[in-house]
Amino acid sequence: MRALQIAATGMSAQQMRVDTVANNLANMSTTGYNARRAEFADLHYQQHTRAGTISASDGTLVPTGVQLGLGTRPASVSMQVQQGVLTATGGDLDVAIEGRGWFEVTLPDGRSGYTRDGGLKRTGDGLIVTSDGFEVAPGLTIPTEARQISINAEGEVWAYFSDRVEPERLGQLALASFTNERGLEAIGSNLFVETEASGPALQSVPGEDGMGTLRQGYLEESSVDPVRELTEMIKAQRGYEMNAKVITAADQMMAATAQVR
Amino acid sequence: MDNAGYTTLTRQSGLLREIQVLAHNVANLSTTGFRREGLVFSEFVRQLDREEEPLSMAAANAHQTYLVQGGLTMTSGTFDVAIEGEGFFRVETSEGERLTRAGHFTPNAEGELVTPDGHRVLDLGGAPVFVPADAGQITIARDGTVSADGQPLAQLGLVVPEDPSSLRRASGVLHSVDGETRPIENPVILQGFLEESNVNPISEMARLVAVQRAYESGQKFLDREDERIRNVVQTLGR
Numbered sequence: 418m419r420a421l422q423i424a425a426t427g428m429s430a431q432q433m434r435v436d437t438v439a440n441n442l443a444n445m446s447t448t449g450y451n452a453r454r455a456e457f458a459d460l461h462y463q464q465h466t467r468a469g470t471i472s473a474s475d476g477t478l479v480p481t482g483v484q485l486g487l488g489t490r491p492a493s494v495s496m497q498v499q500q501g502v503l504t505a506t507g508g509d510l511d512v513a514i515e516g517r518g519w520f521e522v523t524l525p526d527g528r529s530g531y532t533r534d535g536g537l538k539r540t541g542d543g544l545i546v547t548s549d550g551f552e553v554a555p556g557l558t559i560p561t562e563a564r565q566i567s568i569n570a571e572g573e574v575w576a577y578f579s580d581r582v583e584p585e586r587l588g589q590l591a592l593a594s595f596t597n598e599r600g601l602e603a604i605g606s607n608l609f610v611e612t613e614a615s616g617p618a619l620q621s622v623p624g625e626d627g628m629g630t631l632r633q634g635y636l637e638e639s640s641v642d643p644v645r646e647l648t649e650m651i652k653a654q655r656g657y658e659m660n661a662k663v664i665t666a667a668d669q670m671m672a673a674t675a676q677v678r
Numbered sequence: 679m680d681n682a683g684y685t686t687l688t689r690q691s692g693l694l695r696e697i698q699v700l701a702h703n704v705a706n707l708s709t710t711g712f713r714r715e716g717l718v719f720s721e722f723v724r725q726l727d728r729e730e731e732p733l734s735m736a737a738a739n740a741h742q743t744y745l746v747q748g749g750l751t752m753t754s755g756t757f758d759v760a761i762e763g764e765g766f767f768r769v770e771t772s773e774g775e776r777l778t779r780a781g782h783f784t785p786n787a788e789g790e791l792v793t794p795d796g797h798r799v800l801d802l803g804g805a806p807v808f809v810p811a812d813a814g815q816i817t818i819a820r821d822g823t824v825s826a827d828g829q830p831l832a833q834l835g836l837v838v839p840e841d842p843s844s845l846r847r848a849s850g851v852l853h854s855v856d857g858e859t860r861p862i863e864n865p866v867i868l869q870g871f872l873e874e875s876n877v878n879p880i881s882e883m884a885r886l887v888a889v890q891r892a893y894e895s896g897q898k899f900l901d902r903e904d905e906r907i908r909n910v911v912q913t914l915g916r
Contacts, residue, residue: 418694420701427705434708454753456782456794457709458850459702465695466739468846469856480843483717483741485695486702489709492850493794495784497755517814596811599784616787619811627812645752656707659879663701666890670697673897677904 426488427660449533450639516629518592521554711780712875748876760871765836802835
């Protein structure tokens with residue numbers, strides 16, 4: 418009775434769909450979060466009567482045969498890379514990326530991490546870091562006596578001082594992009610690391626090589642659409658129930674078999 | 679003498695296969711681009727000894743893939759494409775060219791458009807579709823033309839098999855074709871949408887109940903048949 422196992426693959430697929438929805442909803446207000454979507458594919462097929470089998474002595478061929486499928490499997494849970502809504506925060510180090518691109522940060526183990534969370538902070542020494550304290554490339558330091566800082570669309574950081582009229586250019590924030598952004602590996606805390614599938618990071622600056630531009634005083638909201646997630650959850654729940662129903666039916670058929678004398 | 683039993687047995691094993699097909703359809707309720715499958719039962723007549731009546735048995739000997747359009751879900755993904763109407767995307771696998779309706783594509787590290795399993799998507803001419811890494815806005819037009827910042831890159835090819843019955847299923851929502859394929863006249867491709875599975879849960883559930891009851895009545899029949907033979911043996915043995 419393979420129907421039992423087949424329906425079980427269906428149930429675990431729907432379970433995974435609910436898990437994905439739960440994670441998306443939990444991250445409804447995570448800055449720079451991209452919604453994930455679970456994709457499924459069918460499992461292998463078992464050949465009962467091979468198509469093209471000779472069915473009669475005059476050489477008639479079976480046109481379609483009998484192929485029985487064995488259920489479903491998860492194909493991918495990938496993020497939908499899309500622009501989230503920008504919210505004005507007024508923070509001078511809140512920088513949203515409008516368009517493609519990722520901020521590059523240095524992780525404690527020396528690797529590079531990538532994030533779209535532009536809620537940047539400064540350390541006691543004035544170094545620009547992420548909320549977790551990781552240095553943002555190219556490692557700009559804001560002088561303590563700076564009165565105000567301004568970041569333009571190209572990522573240039575300018576510091577204003579109370580004793581001078583002309584501002585000082587501190588440097589330019591870098592952005593990185595990938596051929597396959599969906600291939601990035603999420604490591605939590607809004608951070609991603611590069612993989613074989615994503616391809617190497619293409620370093621550039623905002624506004625060049627197809628990169629987006631920066632917007633100071635804004636943060637990119639999560640791109641989760643609650644309505645879509647809720648409909649997805651309803652579908653997953655009903656799908657789960659229907660697979661459970663198949664299991665019940667298969668079980669009752671087995672019980673009927675067992676009762677035959 | 680046991681012919682009634684054997685005939686019922688072919689029916690029962692056919693129903694068991696059918697519930698497997700139903701389970702497979704229900705398990706793939708949310709598989710993008712999945713096509714519902716069905717079994718076709720047919721009678722085969724067995725010639726017994728010359729004096730007796732020929733015996734007719736039921737066997738599942740054909741398999742059908744229903745190519746009805748599935749619902750479209752909006753995902754807003756740049757490389758999510760759904761086909762409206764007939765046609766299949768062309769995909770290159772290690773076993774040769776395959777067809778699929780599942781349009782959840784993504785560029786790989788080399789910039790080629792691939793399926794979630796990593797198979798390359800082919801354009802109208804049979805070449806992989808290449809998306810440059812520094813491309814800004816990617817749009818896919820209704821006729822399948824992929825363009826970056828207004829510059830056309832490639833055209834996704836939609837094909838149909840010359841002989842619809844030559845369509846075979848392979849895992850990963852793929853189909854293989856034995857004969858030739860031809861491009862379709864007016865392809866309609868929608869960007870930002872995915873085509874859902876075309877399994878209709880209501881009809882599957884109704885069929886499930888029908889199959890289950892048919893199986894039970896078959897078992898009941900076998901029971902009666904057993905009783906009848908028992909009676910015969912007892913009566914004659916007296």
